[in-house]
Amino acid sequence: MQAFPSKKSPLRQAVNAALLGACLASALPGVALAQEPARDSQTRAWNIAPGPLSSALDQFARQAGISLSFDANSVAGKHSAGLTGALDSEQALGQLLQDQGLQAQRQSDNSWLLLPSVGESGALNLGATTVTGERLGATTEGSGSYTTGAVTIGKGQHSLRETPQSVSVMTRKLMDDQNIHTIDQLLERTPGITTYESPMGGKYFYSRGFKMLGQYQYDGVPLDMGKDYVQADSFTANMALYDRVEVLKGAAGMLKGAGTASGAVNFVRKRPQDKPTTSLTLSAGTWDNYRAEVDTGGPLNDSGTVRGRAVVSQQNRGSYMDIAKRQDQAIYTALDMDISPDTTLGFGASYEDVDATPCWGGIPRYSDGKSIGLSRSTCLGQSWNDWQSRRTTLFADLTHHFNDDWKLKVSAVHSRNLQDIKYAASEGTVAYGDPAPTANSYAALFDYDHKDYGLDAYIDGKFEAFGLEHELILGANGSRGSQDDVYAIRNLPQRQTIYQPNHHFPEPADDTFWPNMYRGGTVKETATQYGTYATLRLRLAEPLLLVVGSRVSWFENRRQSNNLAWGEWSVQDARTKETGEVTPFAALIYDLNDNLSIYTSYADIFQPQSSYATVSGAALKPKIGENYELGIKGEWFDGRLNSSLALFRAIEKNAAETDYIAHCGTSADGFCYSDTGKVRAQGVEAEISGELLERLQVFGGYTYTQTKTLNNIDSQAEGRASTSYVPRHMFRLWGDYQLDGALSKWTVGSGVSAQSSNYRVQTIKLEQPGYALWSARLAYRVDNTWTVALNGNNLFDKNYYQTVGTASWGNFYGEPRNVTVSLKGDF
Template identity: 60%
Template structure:
């Protein structure tokens, strides 16, 4: 097993993990000759690594050389190295560092290295025959074979999960691959503590701790205003093929980009150029003609290894368990990482994603009293001419420069453009007892959005009062330009819910405009800027105090022209809004850390107007968290338990007794106050040898404290979010005669949730359910492997989303299977 070190990055968490390692493996002696390393690994480059402990020197060298080496840090305690200065290849560099230690770095077939005893020549250490199999994890997760990570980057810098005083779950590359998680929607469905709710217009809404996440996205730490729009809900078309991992924060995320919100945020971390050549081919096929092919290749592009490349191509075509719907995805990604000097690395990347689909949106209707129509799960009530075409181009860039061993600066930017053309209709309206038909509601969208993001920060450590401290100072900014046109119109035809007609004629575009019930051109520009800082003070060996703050500037303007007549011009501005954060961590022993944290909440609402014409105040609130985290087996296993409470107030609420020039014709008030509280428990990583596990249980209780409708006071604030949610998946590599096999199994379970109809007041409920999934894999040889995944193995019939009597009720997928063949060389 190996740990992968990204060139130019020296993870503080990796150093700590090495120095704290406590396992006691012996070393394997061998007189066999060492195989010659590939030419790319013998590339010569400059090193300037000072003398120090052998652990520290090896860590710094492997990071700068961009190679992975496995060793047991406990065996190296007390050993020193003279360092390395000059131009060396990887093999010679290891040899110089390990001179007189009695050890050697042995190249492995996969391009990594393993530390072992050198052939006997009076070596300094007497070693046994046990092979070193310890693995030190870094922030990068691909090739780690783990369901956890050594560090997260969602809060700037690199810190272990144990050092992070908030709740963070990492969906690693192995988890993405093992469960075939290819979209953001699929990732969030498997993430502990997250509830996914279907939009009737495509996309998903994500909820964490009872609150909607509303587009809190980062790309490589750069905040953007992606999602959070009328068309896309909170998700968007983004394939996971070119990402290393997804980091999900639960709780207040105001430090991410200012106008944060209550629920959390998501950081997508992309794959980078590789230090060693590697190619992976993947082909899969499954139920409902679900086919996918992917090529992922990369490696050094020059002899010195200072230019590294990556290319990913993926294509997927699929149908669905409901009638006639289909989708085709194409993904192209390329990346370069260039070491401009030994201290400076430039990273560039570009991705293009194309979606061409005939979707079935809108969900299913119900009887007028809210009871289930009990339709077949294959039922689609949409016409066959439904169309969704989405094209997205994303450009990434970052520059990291090490000022010295303690301080580094990073500047990163992201640009993304998304165009969507959508035309569809769905059944809308409840079904009267004894009747069989409902209305058809049609929509047409021309969607065009451009997002820019920039983030720059200085990260370093300094010595004071006998302790080592860390300081982060940064600025970031984002801009979102939306230029949309939409129209919604009632179609003249009816739809028979028990015998749907998929051949209802497609109206001309002019029909939607001439018969529009709402819609028109909408132009929106949202800008955010902020400065932030985080100080990690080591008050004593076991005690760390974390304090941070962000000062934000926010502006948004939206201009709408309604096809039904009239205009709306909304403006929102917030200046110098301060969002503080504080946390404290207390190391109880070498494995456990207790923590507490506090964060403010700030979400602008100035685009809403009261009856007096004034802009509404921002939504504000406070979030508290108290917990304990564990780190075991040199960081290969992480555990967490926490209690949380969030109170938010001044939420914008509709005043139905008023009239304003707005899209819905009503005015708004700052009237809402709600509370969410509960607890979470999570475990991720290697529980026992060869068993990887990600499991999380969440209990969430939401309560309305104040509402413009006083009859709601004291009731549940968000009934969509179940009280109890369990997400569990494990993968076990068998041993002995079955060592080529690995098996996986897991469950997504939740208690009941419900929705109260805004029309009839009926309570529509989905009972609690559990959906079991499984996987079996077989490694044919060092290159080829096959796997079979099964989802909903017991063919549970349930609704993933409960809507109203008229629409928005979505069945979960029936039992289905996917077979995958992979080659890696």
């Protein structure tokens, strides 16, 4: 892909003049041209992957910096061998079109029209013309890019530069290149996101020092995923189903109503395509990690008005930890139908299944918090540990274009997650000099049933006033989440040996948990929220844009529980309600020049906390606060490279603070809470994504986060870090480079994830020093269909704790060095 400077630069003017003046002196090889001006003699190195002809033409247009127009039917089903080597643009286009029955006709300085060659039957239907040009779109499949032309997390489509908040986009190519298959793998590689392993399974995610619990959207529809734990935030989410994942950092109340200063995650599904495509991916790796994926789809009728898609993936994998293993299955189907030229109806379903033998609970430390130095394979669980998770999702959406400027979109999602869990773990500190330390053992039994419904509808349009163009978005959305949970935790009579664990304790019968439990009970909860929202993007002057918006939200929650915690039974039947809560948002964006814009934004924070109770048994009042951001964003080479630098500050008041002395059975975890907490987080974020140099894609960022407790139930905690396991410094970078010349079939990639120290204080301080993890990828294009790649992670086999827990439990090692070899075919 050719990188161009600003349109107004002398170099850009010279390039444009050269392209305009280089008028085809002779016919393209294998292509009949409408005229024969002088040939463009400027050569460049081309790198176009084999695959569908339409995809190859898309890549050619982006690398050449031109626009191509063609009838979708004229390229449907045709395959391209790709293109490599040094050629001028005419030679390159000629080679791509050779034997394809098409001829190129120049229309303007930067535009070409592809027509049937002489002797080919059929005529070009201009009404069905597909246009591919210089700029990337919102969809990232087939773009070959680590960035995107537009994000949809804030309704409508806006470029990253036009979005006055920090947003990271994990594109399809980025996920494929790094072998990202699950939500936790994805967020572990997203700049600014911290993951924290829960001792009861799954991972919590933190952004800017705040937990991202429940802040998820599916194609823009908000859902209350992760309600009351459900294996932390790490619910099943197979990345094979998605085109991209958009991660907004900062307050996201405008998107959903309730939310913290952490942000939101929008999963954007793969959609049926207008041309036949099929891909097959096979991989094998360390710890018996085997995976297969088939992705196929295309038009289902001659006119292409009905399109379908299906994705099936299966992965079986072991672990560096003893006994641990996991099997993931995912099935996805989608259908798009053009009801009219202006209206499209889409619907589909997915099913995700996890069948695992997990190793939860973590490992202990010495009584003073020092690491024991256990093998990374150590697991204190049992071979009968079992985790079954089944998630079914149904979705539908309708998009109608009233005209070129106004459209309506209505979307609905339903998701049901069933989880059956039974596992054992051990906890207890280790004394120095003890040759055979042991730990108490316990077992847990869970039966979860969570249902989520979401609906979103909005109208988005542009209008002119005072000689300038403006945009208005009006919408409403709502979600309803319900849970019906039963759980029980009981002690086991056996003590676990730390240095030589026994994985074959007798499995307790399920009916022994309830009469012998020390913690457990039933929880039924229904949370409903809905609201209306509006956003006005008002162009005050050519370089100045004002973005103002507001959401009015209604919340209602009913929680019924009967819990045993710390020797006391507690019955709760509580209702909480919030009416007409207003969440405002405001921002200014000023264009400094063709490439740079500065912005500032403000957003309110509002988060109900009814799952937690005070000592008196009352539900906590909602968390409130404000979020400020000031930044500069860059868009280079017609949007193929994006960059950003932001300063942020967020203050949350009424934050839930754990009272570790008192116990409340009505709280989600049995502890009592205080809503007097006040915390502040501030810092700096910098990010870059896209084509930094020709044939070099990069994605990465640096984050500085400083958190501080301003008010706490424990006065000694005031002035300290409010989230100490979020490192102050974090740096993540990944790059992928396509070699040139005789080595053009080779691609090399490399990356690093580095962070400063993090720690946890609970009577004593446990610390993990800073570390850096290196990874790499080497890929070889075998022929026009197949590509083989080798990925390696933690190349220098760094031994570190990915999560710091307590002296008794909750310490998890990070993965040792591992490799994966994969084979991918595009048909």
